[in-house]
Amino acid sequence: MKELNVGMIGYGFMGRTHSNAFSQVNHFFDVPYQPVLKTLCARNAERARDFAARWGYERVETDWRRVVESPDIDLVDIASPNDTHAEIAIAAARAGKMVMCEKPLGRNAAESEAMVKAVESAGVRNMVWYNYRRVPAVMLAKQLIDEGRLGRIFHYRAKFLQDWTISSDLPQGGEGLWRLDAAVAGSGVTGDLLAHCIDTAMWLNGGIAEVTATTETFIKSRRHNLTGKVEPVGIDDASLFLARFGNGSLATFEATRYARGHKALYTLEINGENASIIWDLHDLHRLQYFDHRDESRLRGWRSIHITDSDHPYMKHWWVPGLQIGYEHTFIHQAADFLSAAAEGTNAAPTFRDALRTDYVTDAVLESAGNRSWVKVGPLEAK
Numbered sequence: 001m002k003e004l005n006v007g008m009i010g011y012g013f014m015g016r017t018h019s020n021a022f023s024q025v026n027h028f029f030d031v032p033y034q035p036v037l038k039t040l041c042a043r044n045a046e047r048a049r050d051f052a053a054r055w056g057y058e059r060v061e062t063d064w065r066r067v068v069e070s071p072d073i074d075l076v077d078i079a080s081p082n083d084t085h086a087e088i089a090i091a092a093a094r095a096g097k098m099v100m101c102e103k104p105l106g107r108n109a110a111e112s113e114a115m116v117k118a119v120e121s122a123g124v125r126n127m128v129w130y131n132y133r134r135v136p137a138v139m140l141a142k143q144l145i146d147e148g149r150l151g152r153i154f155h156y157r158a159k160f161l162q163d164w165t166i167s168s169d170l171p172q173g174g175e176g177l178w179r180l181d182a183a184v185a186g187s188g189v190t191g192d193l194l195a196h197c198i199d200t201a202m203w204l205n206g207g208i209a210e211v212t213a214t215t216e217t218f219i220k221s222r223r224h225n226l227t228g229k230v231e232p233v234g235i236d237d238a239s240l241f242l243a244r245f246g247n248g249s250l251a252t253f254e255a256t257r258y259a260r261g262h263k264a265l266y267t268l269e270i271n272g273e274n275a276s277i278i279w280d281l282h283d284l285h286r287l288q289y290f291d292h293r294d295e296s297r298l299r300g301w302r303s304i305h306i307t308d309s310d311h312p313y314m315k316h317w318w319v320p321g322l323q324i325g326y327e328h329t330f331i332h333q334a335a336d337f338l339s340a341a342a343e344g345t346n347a348a349p350t351f352r353d354a355l356r357t358d359y360v361t362d363a364v365l366e367s368a369g370n371r372s373w374v375k376v377g378p379l380e381a382k
């Protein structure tokens, strides 16, 4: 098996999920590469060394440029905040490295377009970690839709609800709170949470043609951790939009960090002519399915426990009845990336796929600003 040397940028939440994915993938999947945790990069050398020791990285760097320039690094994996994605990805592509990047791809579509151009002109393998596609229940939903079981789709409904920024004492910016700093994050829940909902939605139901949105920033100013001053808050705390898909179906999307009681409630529902599907991240190993063609006496919502070896990815795990969780979605994504890379292709979502999401989030923010319907991005994005 060929070794693939990984340079990981960032040791936070996603640095852990990705490191776990690369450590575990060969234990469960027959992939043609053996990822080697070669270099861990983060700005704090001491904490980077601790993380590297825990996960088995061979080297530590505090400047990502050293990782990108390293001749023995094959793959640069970007798990750092959004303002770092474009610069690192473009440099890595120019250096001929494979590039994996966390979502959202860029802080806006203009940044993402430059990233797409860089990986495509360098011809390097690339992927964005929209990991919810790799939840087995969501993958099963995709199979059911592609088999035509739902028939014509009328409605798509998605929500991503959290409650961690309600306190007005919470500062913005800096470690752990960069998501509240618009300069770093690009946007608030639109790019952070709705981006996930939009990626899944377009994968399941095709391109979004137009949107009309409203956003709100409930806490208008917060102390900035880096300047120590109270500064205006530039992110959207809540974002809601209506959408029309290219296939004629209608959608509602909602994301907020002000839904008291909800921690990471990502839900989606699809209503078709014949059948409907509901999925809920808090119960991620189940898919709710209603089929109107069932015998009327027995018709009702089925709650399918996605643990059978016939279910997507599940034959790689335990015996039927035993479920898997969040971290496995990243292992699935790493497996798909490595298999595709060995064949000289990309696993979806590629940078170009992720750019389509950024066209939608840009349109959402534009619509919220001018209170109108906005057509989404260039035609080729749909």
Ligand SMILES: NC(=O)c1ccc[n+]([C@@H]2O[C@H](COP(=O)([O-])OP(=O)(O)OC[C@H]3O[C@@H](n4cnc5c(N)ncnc54)[C@H](O)[C@@H]3O)[C@@H](O)[C@H]2O)c1
Binding pocket: 009, 010, 011, 012, 013, 014, 015, 041, 042, 043, 044, 062, 064, 079, 080, 081, 082, 084, 102, 103, 104, 129, 130, 131, 175, 176, 192
């Ligand atoms: N796929 C998902 O479900 C998901 C979930 C959470 C976060 N994310 C995305 O992952 C990325 C990271 O988010 P997180 O929650 O892991 O953040 P985090 O704050 O937990 O960790 C960020 C890491 O980046 C490092 N870092 C910051 N600037 C750096 C620089 N210039 N050079 C090197 N390292 C740097 C920090 O030291 C830290 O280790 C973001 O783009 C975020 O949107 C995706």
